[in-house]
Amino acid sequence: MIGYGTQKKGDLTAPVSTINTEDMLKRTTATPMEALQGSVPGVQVVASGSPGSSPSVRIRGIGSFNNSNPLYVVDGMFVDDIGFLNPNDIADMSVLKDASGAAIYGVRAANGVVLITTKKGKLNMKTRVTYNGYAGFQVPTNVPKMANGSNLLHMLWTGERLLIQDR
Structure with a gap:
């Protein structure tokens, strides 16, 4: 899918990359940008490294001085950020890498275009609910026993190792 229609990849002169959504779902990512x-x-x-911030995407380097972000088109609508999308809701994702997207989308597409089509319901299909859950721990597990001040002074003075008791 490109712009307002679909074409075969061999008929295009512009570099277009399509992301395999099945491979994308095999990786654990929180946002489609990841x-x-x-x-x-x-x-x-x-990624900037700060929690909750969205990563910056650059297509073929920095394109302009003011804004180097690509244009995101989700189901035909222009959006500034695709962090609100769930990766499980994406049916098709394509990247137009050069300025040929500007012929369709204008000057905003000078830094590349990310085209996203979301999944849609089908007529006469049974309802299906899918759940993916992930959990993690933030508790240290293998914590070494540490010496207190008097134990450290004794070890430094005598040169012997002490068996450090649990506190």
Whole structure:
């Protein structure tokens, strides 16, 4: 899918990359931008490191001085950030890497375009509910026993190791 229609990849002169959504779902990612990382050549995803912030996406480097973010098109609507999307809701994701997307989307597409089509319901299909849950622990497990001040002074003075008791 490109722009307002669909074409075969061999008929295009512009570099278009399609992300395999099945492979994307095999990786544990919280946002679709993280799913782009490492799956499309020429696309760089850099996380700022602060919790809750969305990573920055660069397609073939920094394109302009003011804004180097690509244009995100979700089901035909322009959005600034795709962090609100669940990766499980994405049916198709394509990346237009050069300025040929500007012929369709205008000057906002100068830094590349990320086209996303979400999954839709089908007529006369049974209802299906899918749940994916992930859990983690933030408690240290293998904590070494530490010496207190008097034990450390005794070890330094005598040179012998002490058996440190549990506190």
